[in-house]
């Protein structure tokens with residue numbers, strides 16, 4: 020892989036990003052990075068984010084021969100530089116060029132939504148793996164998969180990687196023979212131009228609800244929605260979930276971005292039409308739903324939906340009506356990527372996602388659910404689903420809220436608990452630099468104490484123990500918000516934590532050994 024100064028200049032000029040340039044001693048770059056600790060000989064270095072000049076000096080000392088930045092940090096007569104108006108955009112464009120545009124060799128499905136991105140990504144990968152004999156790459160919040168060997172699967176640091184990492188990993192996927200890529204696209208990815216210039220064969224918009232507004236994320240909800248809608252303008256086909264809040268805005272944005280033949284919509288709700296009275300394409304009919312799985316049927320309501328040949332019955336083992344929606348989006352996208360209906364039926368059957376709707380059965384203390392629900396929309400949807408199950412007597416929820424971000428989640432949790440839970444044990448979840456008890460008290464302010472019994476226990480493992488011990492055979496204990504996380508972020512330190520599933524399993528084992 021390589022890029023030279025002249026090609027970089029041309030590309031940046033084409034996009035009106037270049038302000039100034041200097042051709043230093045070296046013109047050809049064999050490496051690219053935004054981190055001085057990763058620099059090798061002949062690296063083109065990107066200065067971005069909370070940057071300090073000494074990172075660049077350090078980079079030059081270690082072999083960087085050119086840099087791209089928004090200001091002229093170094094002008095030593097030797098080091099080449101490209102001064103640009105937006106370094107994140109420049110990095111995405113030059114990253115794609117450096118790695119030889121790997122996206123052109125992949126069928127790329129991008130998925131956005133406040134909730135359901137990870138689950139839908141795993142559903143789509145399940146289906147496409149069925150068709151491609153496991154040649155589907157995945158960039159998700161949980162894992163990145165760039166090949167078929169065990170070492171080609173690794174933990175993600177971000178939902179959507181930095182552009183240089185994104186194109187690096189795409190290149191690996193292509194070189195490893197992958198033919199499809201399913202990737203989560205966060206609103207931050209657009210805010211920070213990590214995916215600038217990237218085009219998707221299919222873009223999925225699952226839903227949007229208030230979240231991610233705060234000092235380090237989006238200044239307003241409008242900004243959050245705007246960033247999310249960018250996926251629509253960058254996709255050949257768009258798939259929309261009609262049942263989301265703000266659907267009208269999303270629909271008209273999509274309509275102005277793709278022709279109607281390339282816009283596919285789906286819903287759970289009967290007898291609905293689109294905001295312009297056009298018919299919805301796909302209807303989901305729930306056939307059977309239990310605490311362990313769910314079966315549903317898809318009906319094609321328009322000619323373009325009929326052309327997909329997706330009609331039929333599907334089953335998933337990640338229950339919840341919203342997961343039927345997530346699966347439907349994955350089915351439509353995968354069929355557009357050449358999967359068959361049979362691939363979808365087979366591929367969906369056994370999909371599991373770490374930390375999403377995982378269960379531990381107990382003999383005498385009910386069912387324990389571990390789920391990554393960590394805002395109002397997801398906790399509310401989860402509790403509503405559980406309440407609708409006939410066998411459930413009491414819902415006991417263990418939850419905390421993160422410190423220094425997503426502050427609106429505290430009110431959201433209080434509201435969702437008041438609407439759906441019988442008992443709440445408030446605890447800690449990545450308190451950061453805040454006092455977890457203070458966060459718990461803020462959640463508590465929004466809880467209706469006439470309906471819900473509330474306890475405080477800041478040690479998360481102890482809180483889980485108390486919840487399981489108080490569970491009776493027909494109760495459900497919900498461990499919300501932390502999913503498969505293996506640490507607690509406390510005062511800037513990732514403090515190891517065995518994860519909710521392991522904690523719950525150990526407690527249940529201990530209780531059952533005692534009997």
Ligand SMILES: CC(=O)N[C@H]1[C@@H](OP(=O)(O)OP(=O)(O)OC[C@H]2O[C@@H](n3ccc(=O)[nH]c3=O)[C@H](O)[C@@H]2O)O[C@H](CO)[C@@H](O)[C@@H]1O[C@H](C)C(=O)N[C@@H](C)C(=O)N[C@H](CCC(=O)O)C(=O)O
Nearest residue numbers: 053054055056067068069070074177178179205206207211
């Ligand atoms: C706000 C934001 O996008 N921050 C991201 C951004 O930070 P940054 O550019 O300011 O980087 P920094 O770590 O402060 O360092 C500045 C620069 O100096 C460099 N550096 C640093 C130290 C050094 O010795 N040498 C050196 O060169 C760094 O490599 C970096 O390029 O770039 C970093 C990687 O280069 C990311 O880790 C970081 O994500 C932060 C940690 C983060 O958590 N972001 C969240 C909000 C996020 O993006 N989340 C979304 C999901 C949200 C959702 O669910 O919808 C996501 O896509 O993950």
Ligand SMILES: Nc1ncnc2c1ncn2[C@@H]1O[C@H](COP(=O)(O)OP(=O)(O)OP(=O)(O)O)[C@@H](O)[C@H]1O
Nearest residue numbers: 133134135136137138160341375390391392397400
């Ligand atoms: N379509 C949906 N609507 C509402 N809640 C959902 C939906 N899909 C999933 N959830 C809930 O949200 C939780 C997180 O799901 P998932 O990890 O798939 O979403 P995500 O968009 O990747 O989330 P995040 O951006 O927070 O990582 C699930 O554990 C479930 O409780």
